[in-house]
Amino acid sequence: MQSVNQLKIDRLACQRGDKILFTDLSFNLQSGDFVQIEGHNGIGKTSLLRILAGLAQPLSGKVRWNSEDISKCREEYYYDLLYLGHHAGIKPELTAWENLKFYQQAGHCRQGDEILWNVLEKVGLLGREDIVASQLSAGQQKRIALARLWISQAPLWILDEPFNAIDKNGVKVLTELFEQQAEKGGIVILTSHQEVPSSALTVLNLAQYKFTDNE
Numbered sequence: 590m591q592s593v594n595q596l597k598i599d600r601l602a603c604q605r606g607d608k609i610l611f612t613d614l615s616f617n618l619q620s621g622d623f624v625q626i627e628g629h630n631g632i633g634k635t636s637l638l639r640i641l642a643g644l645a646q647p648l649s650g651k652v653r654w655n656s657e658d659i660s661k662c663r664e665e666y667y668y669d670l671l672y673l674g675h676h677a678g679i680k681p682e683l684t685a686w687e688n689l690k691f692y693q694q695a696g697h698c699r700q701g702d703e704i705l706w707n708v709l710e711k712v713g714l715l716g717r718e719d720i721v722a723s724q725l726s727a728g729q730q731k732r733i734a735l736a737r738l739w740i741s742q743a744p745l746w747i748l749d750e751p752f753n754a755i756d757k758n759g760v761k762v763l764t765e766l767f768e769q770q771a772e773k774g775g776i777v778i779l780t781s782h783q784e785v786p787s788s789a790l791t792v793l794n795l796a797q798y799k800f801t802d803n804e
């Protein structure tokens with residue numbers, strides 16, 4: 590990752606159902622940033638991440654990736670983006686190994702099988718690679734989904750609750766990975782209900798943008 594990337598969030602407002610969740614949300618991120626979106630249940634963190642990932646439309650405002658409106662450069666944006674939503678995003682009928690192989694092919698990762706063995710070890714699934722995902726625990730399934738992060742070449746990671754169902758040591762390993770991603774010029778945006786053990790993290794509290802005039 591050599592080039593400097595920028596994500597600009599310009600005066601976003603978001604509505605779900607008949608409720609306006611937040612308004613006038615602006616911030617800029619660039620290569621090296623590691624950010625947590627914070628706020629209580631239901632404030633709109635997932636809604637914001639889905640807008641940033643181009644999966645939902647804002648009520649108003651724009652998201653720009655390297656100066657281009659993301660709705661106008663979808664192909665380039667999706668090439669540069671890895672979005673991991675709340676749900677695991679795995680194929681339950683495939684084994685852990687087959688899921689990783691699938692991510693590798695879908696993610697244009699040209700490295701061979703060796704990286705997959707390394708990643709299996711990183712996510713603590715070495716020895717369980719031949720088990721179909723549906724027969725693994727919730728935390729192990731989440732680890733398969735997170736394996737994509739080690740395989741990914743994308744500079745921008747948007748991660749909704751990546752630590753859900755992950756044990757303490759897993760949180761530490763993942764946090765180090767996020768720091769490395771930022772250090773090598775990536776951008777990491779995440780939500781988490783647990784404390785993220787990193788001094789490199791910037792926290793953005795959605796509460797300050799909450800729309801209070803819904804009644």
Ligand SMILES: Nc1ncnc2c1ncn2[C@@H]1O[C@H](COP(=O)(O)OP(=O)(O)OP(=O)(O)O)[C@@H](O)[C@H]1O
Pocket residue numbers: 605606610628629630631632633634635636637
């Ligand atoms: N499908 C939907 N239709 C209408 N309103 C919805 C829908 N899904 C969520 N909402 C509303 O949008 C608000 C924001 O939801 P969102 O999932 O973005 O919050 P969150 O901050 O990520 O919450 P949590 O911390 O519980 O994951 C909620 O208060 C909910 O009332």
